[in-house]
Amino acid sequence: QLQLQESGPGLVKPSETLSLTCTVSGGSISNSGHYWGWIRQPPGKGLEWIANIYYSGNTYYNPSLKSRVTISVDTSKNQFSLRLSSVTAADTAVYYCARSSADVGTMDVWGQGTTVTVSS
């Protein structure tokens, strides 16, 4: 059974860079037909898509965050990662990684999420 697990610092200082990794287990990140991505949820609020990546390296970004976001994939480790630069308190959120499948056309497997707080 495919599982996704987010990891990374729970606390980041303002103006610094947030870095998270999602480890995929129970399946290969290199399978065709699957995209891998990040979504976030500020406390008590709704969901916001951040970015997606294909194992080949093709990337897709939310235009509102694109200038600060980098998504990358490491097929040798079956992982993909997120970097968000110049963070502020508004970037405090639960960050989820998720798989998108071409056959269902949406995000069908989600990680448990990791809480990131931006504070000095």
Add this chain to the structure above:
Amino acid sequence: DIVMTQTPLSSPVALGQPASISCRSSQSLVHSDGNTYLSWLQQRPGQPPRLLIYKTSKRFSGVPDRFSGSGAGTDFTLKISRVEAEDVGVYYCMQATRRFTFGGGTKVEI
């Protein structure tokens, strides 16, 4: 960007009674490939979102048949035929026709 608007914000419902949630998109969600990439997610308290419905009306694996989706173009509906206690949570519509955007969520409570 496509804006997704859900109503109501909150839906109190008695156990065993039906519930209905509406979702409207600012643009048609019909993709150039002919599919409509509108899905519904359930988020129970303290849990990550879970896919319930994809491509407007297809139930995802393991989803009870009391959940159903319908709609076309810009107007969509999620129905729960008989609400059970485990259905409490927030429900989101999401479009994947042009990138991804989510509705604001509807809280279903008993």
